[in-house]
């Protein structure tokens with residue numbers, strides 16, 4: 198194949214693999230059998246080896262992971278990654294709602310989101326291309342794990358619009374992947390992960406991206422930290438905008454007009470959390486209008502316009518001794 202044909206074929210494969218990847222990982226709605234995706238990925242890998250000048254930094258082939266790093270570099274979060282205040286019962290939710298209405302007026306509505314039990318990351322895009330991914334760390338200093346995050350299929354390498362944006366979300370390992378990983382570790386006589394959250398954190402701490410690439414990690418985005426030009430008035434609008442750009446957002450996010458609907462939403466998920474393919478440890482409630490978020494502001498470490506309702510720790514029976522431990 199000559200250089201000209203190779204250039205055309207590489208571009209064709211890149212676009213196909215991006216479309217197939219988006220449908221498979223973000224929409225959970227595959228367009229082609231896995232074998233066809235793997236075949237085209239392999240063809241692109243060979244073409245990029247034969248014509249190295251055709252390999253771009255955001256080629257789909259980065260999904261398989263590059264060479265191992267010696268260490269993770271530190272990253273300063275220009276916009277801090279804040280934490281959430283906690284609520285443990287209905288009264289705490291009513292107290293939160295009263296405080297919010299005292300400060301921002303009675304006309305307050307909320308958006309409720311599942312609190313995914315994973316680890317928080319920040320993703321930065323320049324001109325619509327994924328340029329950096331970092332862990333939360335202590336909220337102001339995290340670690341650059343871009344190479345590992347490039348292997349997460351549901352993290353877009355290129356957005357639908359060439360915008361500069363920074364978004365935050367939760368990387369997690371689905372329950373099925375966790376069970377399969379621990380079964381493989383048991384067969385290999387290796388130490389098991391205690392839960393999917395630790396498995397996801399351990400996978401992102403790997404210096405070799407090829408290991409992270411095999412851990413079937415996933416992500417839901419839940420916040421825009423910084424964006425040029427978009428005209429967004431509500432948190433729900435920010436979530437919709439991220440979805441338009443090609444980000445994976447959680448389908449159970451719901452607008453709640455008032456505290457009663459928030460309580461209903463929380464109660465509906467306490468019973469249904471085991472039906473989900475991933476673990477959650479609570480519900481996050483956010484004041485929806487952004488101008489009211491600004492009126493409410495922040496404490497030293499968390500916004501006054503959001504709170505996390507934490508589910509009671511699940512009772513897990515250990516298989517060895519049969520005693521019940523609350524974990």
Ligand SMILES: CC(C)(CNC(=O)c1ccc(Oc2ccccc2)cc1)c1ccc2c(N)nc(N)nc2n1
Nearest residue numbers: 276277278279280281310311312313419420481503
């Ligand atoms: C609300 C926020 C704390 C994110 N927001 C921020 O981190 C944040 C950070 C600076 C902001 O503005 C500032 C800008 C400059 C200086 C100080 C604040 C605004 C929001 C948060 C934290 C954890 C979440 C979680 N586990 N699950 C879901 N579903 N949502 C979550 N949301």
